[in-house]
Amino acid sequence: MDLEKLRETAAEVVAREDVKYLIGWKNGSYGYRVAPAFIEDAEGAAELIFSPLCISNLSTYLTLVEKLPLPRGQEPDTRKIALMVKGCDSRAVTQLLVEKGIERDGVVVIGCPCPGMIDYDLLAEKYPETEGLSEVKWTDDGFLVIRDGEETNVTRDELLAEKCRLCRYPNPLISDIMLGEPVETWEPAEDKGVEEVDKKDVNGRWAYWEEQFSNCIRCYSCRNVCPLCYCQDCILDRLNPTWVNRAVNFSENTAFNIARAFHLAGRCIECGECERVCPANIPLGRLNRKMAREVRDKYGFEPGLDPEAEPFQASYKPDDPEDFIL
Amino acid sequence: MSANNEPNIVAFLCNWCSYAGADLAGTSRVHYPSNVQVIRVMCTGRVNPLYVMNALQQGADGVLVSGCHPGDCHYMEGNYYARRRLGMLKDLMEFVGVDPRRFHMSWVSASEGHKWKEVVEKTVEDAREAGSFEGFRRRQIDW
Amino acid sequence: MTDKPKVGVYICHCGINISSTVDVEAVEEFALKLPSVKVARTYSYMCSDPGQALIKEDIKEQGLNRIVVASCSPRMHEPTFRKAIQEAGLNPYFLEMANIREQCSWVHEETEEATAKAKKLITASVAKVRLLEALEAKEVDAEPAALVIGAGIAGIQAALDIADAGFKTYLVEKTPSVGGRMAQLDKTFPTLDCSACILTPKMVDCASHPNIELLSYSEVEEIGGYIGNFDVKVRKKARYVDFDKCTGCGECAAECRVANRIPNEFDQGMGKRSAIYLPFPQAVPAKYTIDPENCLYLSKGKCGKSPKCQDVCGAEAINFEQEDEIVEFKVGAIIVATGFDPFDASRKPEYGYDDYPNVITGMEMERLVSASGPTGGKVMISNGEEEIEPKEIAFIKCVGSRDESVGNEYCSRVCCMYTAKQAHLIRDKLPDANIRIYYMDVRAFGKGYEEFYDRVRRENVRYIRGNPSEIFKRGNKLVVKAENTLTSTPVEDEVDMVVLGVGLEPRAEMRKVMDLLRLSQSPDKFFLEAHPKLRPVDTATDGVFLAGCCQGPKDIPDTVAQAKGAASSALIPLARGKVTIDAQVAEVNEATCRGCGFCVEICPYTAIEMTTVNRFGHEVEVARVNEALCKGCGSCSAACLSDSIQPKSFRDRQILPQIAALGVLK
DSSP states (O other), rough: OOOOHHHHHHHHHHTTEEEEEEEEEEOOBBBTOEEEEESSSSSHTTTTEEEETTOOOHHHHHHHOOOOOOOTTTTOOOOOEEEEEHHHHHHHHHHHHHTTTSHHHGGGEHHHOOOOOOOOOHHHHOOOSSSSHHHHHHEESSSEEETTTTEEEHHHHHBBBBBHHTOOOOOOOSSSEEEEOOOOOOOOOOOOHHHHTSSOOOHHHHHHHHHHHTOOOOOHHHHHHOOTOSSSSOOOGGGOOOOOOSSSSHHHHHHHHHHHHHHHHHTTOOOOOOHOOOOOOOOOOHHHHHHHHHHHHHOOTTTOOTTTTTGGGGGOOOOOOTTOOO | OOOTOOOEEEEEEETTTTTHHHHHHHHTTTOTTTTEEEEESSSSOOOOOHHHHHHHHOOSSEEEEEOOOOOOOSSHHHHHHHHHHHHHHHHHHHHHHHGGGGEEEOOOTTTTTHHHHHHHHHHHHHHHHHHOOGGGOOOOOOO | SSSSOOOOEEEEETTTTTTTTTTTHHHHHHTTTSSTTTEEEEOOOTTTTHHHHHHHHEEEEEEEOEEEESOOOOEEEEEEEEHHHHHSSOOOOOOOEEEEEIIIIOOOHHHHHHHHHHHHHHHHHHHHHHOOOOOOOEEEEEEEEEEEEEOOOOHHHHHHHHHHHTOOOEEEEESSSSOOGGGGGGTTTTTTTHHHHHHHHHHHHHHHHHEEEEEEOOOOOOOOEEEEEEEEEEEOOOOOOOOTTTOOOOOOHHHTTTTTTTEOGGGTTTTTTTTTSSTTTOOOOOEEEEOTTOOHHHHHHSSSSHHHHHHHHHOOOOOOOOTOOOEEEEEEEEEEEEOOOOOOOGGGGGGGGTTTTTTTEEHHHHHHHOOTTTTOOOOOOSSSEEEEOOOOEEEEEEESSSBBTTTBBBSSSSSHHHHHHHHHHHHHHOOOOOEEEEOOOOOOOOOTHHHHHHHHHHEEEEEESSOOOOEETTEEEEEEEEEEETEEEEEEEEEEEEEEEEEEOOOOOOOOOHHHOOOHHHHHHHBSBBBTTTBBTTTTTTTTEEEEGGGGGHHHHHHHHHHHHHHHHHHHHHHHEEEEEOOOOOOOOOTTTOOOOHHHHHOOTTOOOEEEETTEEEEEEEEEEEETOOOOOHHHHHHHHTTEEETSSSSSSHHHHHHHHHHHOO
C-alpha cells in the first residue's frame, strides 16, 4: 500500500469538521511493535502505517470508548470516528451495525485491502526482536523483514498468521474510502486447528480443553480485545445472579469460556484477536471458528457480511436443523 | 451422582406442552424413573442455553429441555428460537468434550404423556451411561 | 425486597394420592431445616377450606411472607393458592408450588425415591420463592364483541346466546350457508324430530339478529392480540353474485349451462347441482354463489355467447368481476366451532366403499332417506346393474371408530344411535326389508337412548355381534363376511345394501385453525380443552373457547350444551368489560441494556420497542416493554447477552438458585 496516499487521505479525513479522530496503526516503540494510533491532525496522520504487522482489529475501540457522565448543559460530542479496517475488521464493523452497537453515520470506514498478516510469534521466534524498530513489508510472494538495516526475504507460507491462511474476506466488505486496489483472494486453507480437536473422541476433547482452560488466568484480555464483547456490564461479572464465580479454577474457567464462546456464536467474525492476546496461549480461535463453521454449514449464516441481516441469535428458520431432538 | 449411583437430571419444561404432558403422564399413572427434576418455565424460548452449562456445573449429570412441537408453541415462535440456540449449544458442548448424552432436547405435547415417559427414560439411561460429571463441578454450590 | 423471607411450606396428602407414596412427615421434617423456612405442615387436602385456612392463619400469626405449597400441579391449583394468600394479605405472586403429585407420587412407585424427589422439588421451590417479587395484575378494557368460527348448530347456538346477551357477534362460516352437518341430517335420534324443522328457525334467527354479523362464505385469515383485544382479519370470498341484489329466485341455476352436472356437496355428492347454486333449499343466507372451479365462464373464460345466468338474472346480481374482500374487526372473545369430518370410508378398503355403489356411509343414508334428498326420500340404490329397492340391508358400526388400524381409538358416540335411527327410518319406508346391524357394543347412554334402542330391536331389526372382516360381490348381491361372536359361527350374509356407520374425525383443515389460535390437539387429534373435566370449553389460550365436535365427537344435545357453555364463558370478559392481564411480563433494566434490539426482533407480540433515553447526558437507545402486549414467554430474555430483559417471576436470579438447589441435594 502506498503510505503517502494513506497519510494524505487520513489527513483529509481528520481535517473534516464532522470527524472527531481517526483510529489507525502506527509504529510502536521497539522491534516489531505496532500501536493503535488516535489521530486528530495532519501531524498525527503522518505517523500512520499499514504493514503485515497491523494484525490488531481496531474496531474494538469503537465500543470501548467510555461515555462519561456529562456536566449539565454540555452537549455530547457526536462527531464521527474514522477507522482503518482490514477485511476481517470490516466484518466486525458490519456486525456492530447489525447489533446497533454503532451507527452507520457515526463512522468513517477506511478500507485497507489486506494481503495477509504475519504471525508475530513465528516471526519473533525466527527473527528475534531488536532494540530498534524493525519493519516488515509485503513483497510479491511473501514478506520482507528489515532488522537493523538487514533485509531478509521470507516466503508467505513461513510467516502468514493462521487466521489469514483461513481468510475468505481479505478485502473490506464495508467502507467509505477504499485505499488502493482490492487484493486477489486466495483459497482458504483447511482449518487444521479445529480438525485436530474435532477428530478426538469426546473424552479426548474434554481432556484437551481441560488442559487449556486450566491455564486460563481469567485476565479477560479475550473479552476486552473482542470487538463484539462490548456489554458495559458483562453478565459474567455479575453477582446476582452469579453465572460464573470469580474463583480461578478449572470449573469456573470452563464455564467462562463456554459462556463467551456461546455468546459469540453466529456473531464472531473470526478476527482471531482473542487468541492472539491470550497470555496463556489458549487456542480460543478454535472454539470460535468451530462455532462459526457450524453456523455456516448447518444454518447457512455468516455474520458481518450484511448490515441489514437479522441477527443470528435473534432469528430462526422453520427448517433449522433438529436432528438432535429426541 | 448420588450414593446409589443414580444420575441427577434437571429438566426445563415449557408450561403449555411438555409440563402439561408430564402432568398427563401423572394423571395416567405412567411410571418412570425419578431422576428427572423439573423446572417449569413458560416457554422453551425462555431457556437461556447457559442454564444447561450452569446445571451441569451445579450438580446435574444430565439436562433436558422439552417444549411444544414446531408450529405448536403457545407463544408462536419460542420453540423455534430454543431449537436454534440449544442446537448451537449442543454443538459447542460436544466440541468442548461434554458427552452429548448429557444434554437432550425433545418435543412433548400436552397429550403425549407416554412420550414424556420415553423421553425421561432415554435421558436417564444416557446420563447413566455418561456417568457422573464431577469433573465440571463448581467447588461450592450455594443457593 | 424489604422483608427477610419467612417461608411456610405446606405439604398436601391429597387424601392418599400423595401420602401413599411420599412420606409426607419425613418431607415436613426435612423442609423445616431448609434455609428461611419458618413453618412446615402437612394436611390431608391443602386446597380445602381448612387447608387454606391453615396457610392464612400462619401468614397472620407467624408473619410468613413466602409460601410454598407442595401438592398437585400448579396448572391445577396455582390460582387457588394465589387467591388464598392474597386473602391473608400477601402478594399473590409470593407463591411457588412443588408438583409432588402429577410429577412425583403418581409416577413413582417406591416411597424412598418419591420421598427423595419430593424433597428436591420442595428445596427448589424454597430456593425460588425467597427471591420472588411482588407483582400487580393490571386490567385493560375488553372489546364488547365476539367471534364465532363455524356456523353449524354449535356456532349458531353460541352466536345466538352471545347476541341475545346484547353483544355484537361475528359469525364466520366457510361455506355459502349456515347449518353445518345438522342441516344434512334427516331426523334426529331418539325423538325423531325433523332436523331441518328444529334447525331452520335458528338459522334464520342468526341471519336476522341485529347483533349478529353473519360472514358466510368467509374464512378467518389472521388473528392477533389477546383476550379482550383480539384483532381478526376475515376473507369474504367472492360469490360473483351481488349479495344485496340477489333475490334467491334460482332462475340462474336452472339456466346454468352445467346445470345438474356437478356433484352436490350437501347431498354427499349423490345429487347434482349447477355451477351457480344454493347449497340446499333452506340455505341461509338465501343467496346464490358461483363455484369458480366449475363455472365455465370463470374457469375457461367462456360460457357460450354470454353466461346464461347473467342473461336471465332480472336483478342483475351476477358480477364476474367481484373480488375477495378483507374484513377487519376487534373482538374480546372467540369461540371455535369448526365441527368434524365424517370418517372417509375409503380408508377401510375391505368394505369396498370405493368399489360398490350399494355400500354407502351413514351420512349418505341421511340424504337418501331425506324427503329433500336426491331421491326425494325413496330408498333406492344401484347394485351396479340397476336401481333397486333394497330388501336385505346391513349396517356396520364402528367404521373408523374404536379402530387402532386407522389411528382412531376413540368411540364416535353417535354411530350406535344414528344406525338405530336409520334402521327405524328404513323400517318405516320398507316394512318388508330385512335389516341387521353388525356391532361390537351398543352404547345407548343418553336420555331416551336405551329406550329407543329397545324400540328399534322390537321393530324386527336384528343385532349381530361381530365386526365384519370383508365385503365382496357375489352375483348382484353383496356378501358381508363376519363372525357372530356370540355364537362363534362364521357368517356370509348376502345383502342388497350396506350402510357403513362411519365415525367422526377432526376436520382435515383444522391445522389452519390451530395455527391461527395456538390451539393444541388431544391424542384423538380433536382440539384439546384446558382441563378434561373442569374446563371442558376453555383452551390454553385465554379468551378462546371450544364448542361442538371440534373438541370431540358429540351428539346434538351435548353440542348445544357445550355451545351454551362456551357462550357463557365468552360472555365473562365481554360483560365485565375488562380483562386482567398477567403480571408476569418482561422488564428491561435500562441501565445495562446495550440497545442491540435482539429482543425487539424476537418478540412475537411486538411488545418491545426501542426508545431513546438520556444516560448522563448521552442519548442511548434501550428496549422498553409494552406490558399490555407482553405475554411473559421470556424468549427475549434468553437471547439478551447482557441479561437486561427478564420476565418477572422467571428471572435468571430466580431460576439459577432453583438449578443450584436441585444440584446440591443429590
